[in-house]
Amino acid sequence: MTPFRYRCTLCGLSFARDEVRYLCPECSRGHRTGRPLEGVLEVVFDAKELCTAANNRAPDEDVFLPVERRFFPPLAVGQTPFMGAPRLAKELKCSRLHIKNDAANPSGSLKDRASFLVVAEAQRLGIGKIVAASTGNAASALAAVCASAGVQAVIFVPASAPRPKLVQMILYGATVVPVEGSYDDAFALSLEFTAEEGGLNRNTAYHPLTIEGKKTAGLEIFRQNRDTVPDVIVVPVGDGVIISGIHKAFLDLQAAGIIERLPRLLGVQAERSDAIHRFVQSGTYSDALSPYTIADSISVRTPSNAYLARRAVLDSKGATVIVTDQEILSAQRLLASMTGVFAEPAASATVAGLCKAITEGSVDARESIVLLVTGHGLKDVDAASKGVTIPSPVPPDIESARQFLRDRRP
């Protein structure tokens, strides 16, 4: 670990590690529900120390992490597979396409990375209870990491979250409070609960280490891509923390003197959950008024990290695109059948978004492109089964099997 401070992304004030916990006390003062968080804190390392630490040995990811290794929970999070996708590349007419498969995390999504670091921080502080609001994955991730560390998780989720995600978090032993309302309602309620009842709040962007945790996916992409920066990384965007975390990874590598240029980030949102996309396009923020999408993990009315997400897209000279639910479902099937990676709808949106960006011209098919697969398809089988017909059974004899195959021939 390299020494660091927290810096407010809005006013630039900086704080010592234990001087602040969540947002900038100044900038968050006027916060109202229904607005993106203001005064989100970023971790700033001493660039000189970072260079030294990075030069002294092969830069181990924990040089870039703001919690000491001895507080890490014993769950194996991250170090997920990175692989070429030649059949999908051919289908999309891309020349260099890779997949970073974060569905391979213990609870099945990239959210494990953020939960891991926040639970480590709770261990450092000696706090035995962690509170969070989630569309589903952050909560299952928190529940899993808390189970491994022996910490209590109190979770607020919209009652409409996919069942497998609810089953997961309950099985991991979390206290689950289903909320009659949206994710945004659960978010507000969890903040109020933490303020009154205590515990460490893990809400995305609200706790600055959620961004740092998600950053580890970007650090791994760099290393697994043979220490080279891809041209484009495609990231599904809900609250906008993953995309900010990926950007932060490359900013840190730049500060450490390891890389020169940054990858362009392509943020993908669902058609109706498009607040960050419109913010990037117009420079003016407004909520997504009815953010329904089959991609539940990116269904957000008020993205809490809208400001930083916009900055990550603009600073990296990237772009955003929106995709329809129909495009997401087709992309899910294409991804599964061309790569063997079964991704949940939010994660599959990257494939649909890449197609659109190539058509619109913001990505060139000859560039080196990485798709960030953020969550496992089995987390929402109901969504996936919308495009699937399971055949009726046949009697167990060879003639019936032959007949079945003859009938299925187009």
Ligand SMILES: *Cc1c(COP(=O)(O)O)cnc(C)c1O
């Ligand atoms: C949370 C999540 C996202 C979006 O991440 P944000 O940080 O909210 O933008 C995308 N895909 C999956 C599977 C997720 O769980």
Ligand SMILES: [Zn+2]
């Ligand atoms: Zn501030």
